[in-house]
Amino acid sequence: MSLRTVRVPGKVMLSGEYAVLYGGTAILSPVPRWIEISEVNFPPMTPYPPAVEVARTLPIRELDEFEYKFGIPYVLIDRSNVIELVEGGTVKKLGLGSSAAEAVGTVALRYERAGIPWKHHRNEIVRLAMEAHRIAQKGRGSGADVAVCALGEPIRFQPATEKGMKTKIEPLTMPARPRKLPMALVWSREPADTRTLVDQFDAWAKEDKQADVLVQKLVALSHGLARTWFVSSKDDFFEQIDQFNITLQQCADAAGMNYRLPIHEELEAWALGHGGRAKPTGAGGGDMIMLLGNLPIDQLKDELIIPIDPLDFLGSYKL
Numbered sequence: 001m002s003l004r005t006v007r008v009p010g011k012v013m014l015s016g017e018y019a020v021l022y023g024g025t026a027i028l029s030p031v032p033r034w035i036e037i038s039e040v041n042f043p044p045m046t047p048y049p050p051a052v053e054v055a056r057t058l059p060i061r062e063l064d065e066f067e068y069k070f071g072i073p074y075v076l077i078d079r080s081n082v083i084e085l086v087e088g089g090t091v092k093k094l095g096l097g098s099s100a101a102e103a104v105g106t107v108a109l110r111y112e113r114a115g116i117p118w119k120h121h122r123n124e125i126v127r128l129a130m131e132a133h134r135i136a137q138k139g140r141g142s143g144a145d146v147a148v149c150a151l152g153e154p155i156r157f158q159p160a161t162e163k164g165m166k167t168k169i170e171p172l173t174m175p176a177r178p179r180k181l182p183m184a185l186v187w188s189r190e191p192a193d194t195r196t197l198v199d200q201f202d203a204w205a206k207e208d209k210q211a212d213v214l215v216q217k218l219v220a221l222s223h224g225l226a227r228t229w230f231v232s233s234k235d236d237f238f239e240q241i242d243q244f245n246i247t248l249q250q251c252a253d254a255a256g257m258n259y260r261l262p263i264h265e266e267l268e269a270w271a272l273g274h275g276g277r278a279k280p281t282g283a284g285g286g287d288m289i290m291l292l293g294n295l296p297i298d299q300l301k302d303e304l305i306i307p308i309d310p311l312d313f314l315g316s317y318k319l
Contacts, residue, residue: 010096024222037105055106095287204255
């Protein structure tokens with residue numbers, strides 16, 4: 001039996017940060033950076049990351065007979081495309097959803113080695129990888145990162161917030177002539193402390209009697225913003241972005257979160273001065289900052305910049 005390799009894209013959350021944890025709508029896109037998961041003959045010298053270990057051992061009924069005969073695969077993870085070496089040889093993650101991509105890639109590899117093309121079973125991969133990632137993250141997160149990595153194209157994501165409801169995951173529909181908006185990601189050079197920030201936000205949302213008003217406003221703005229991507233005029237879209245970001249910052253301030261770094265403030269002022277916008281992505285406090293608009297990106301000579309165009313990924317997945 002030949003050894004298999006699968007490649008899974010990283011991701012960026014375009015909008016809906018934190019709101020998505022409370023029933024809001026997030027828009028996410030793959031990015032042109034990848035993780036590769038390969039089958040190998042021998043176990044690693046060090047333990048697997050939690051998302052990989054859970055995804056390796058998660059029971060999958062469809063694969064039971066095959067894996068009873070051939071066993072669970074050992075895997076090798078190639079993260080070179082989603083990390084950066086900094087001074088002193090320190091390795092830092094870029095914040096492109098590597099653990100979500102690892103969960104997806106590990107489940108996908110198990111399908112591939114059983115002779116079942118994972119790209120023909122994306123819905124099942126989404127479900128299984130979300131379950132594995134949720135276990136590894138001890139229940140944190142909405143699963144949105146996993147879904148976009150597995151589906152491989154821009155999606156609209158709204159989680160189930162009540163028992164009996166279903167999480168809504170759908171490919172982002174585009175008008176016949178979508179509004180083109182130049183976009184790029186800039187690395188902050190600092191990792192986001194996602195778990196700490198999410199825990200802080202959650203504690204504030206549960207304990208502060210005034211929190212519900214702000215959270216519900218954030219959720220409502222996330223729904224409206226999700227409908228404007230690539231559709232509304234630039235001015236209307238930027239107004240929606242501004243309203244969402246202002247409200248999210250109000251939530252972060254009330255929760256005592258260090259959501260923005262000095263580089264966020266610098267890039268936001270720079271982008272605004274050139275007629276565009278800049279915003280944190282995901283949990284904030286580090287990782288990637290998104291630039292929006294016709295900006296003179298060549299001025300940012302010393303920064304790691306990843307141009308992105310969600311339209312490049314359209315059509316890779318069909319319901």
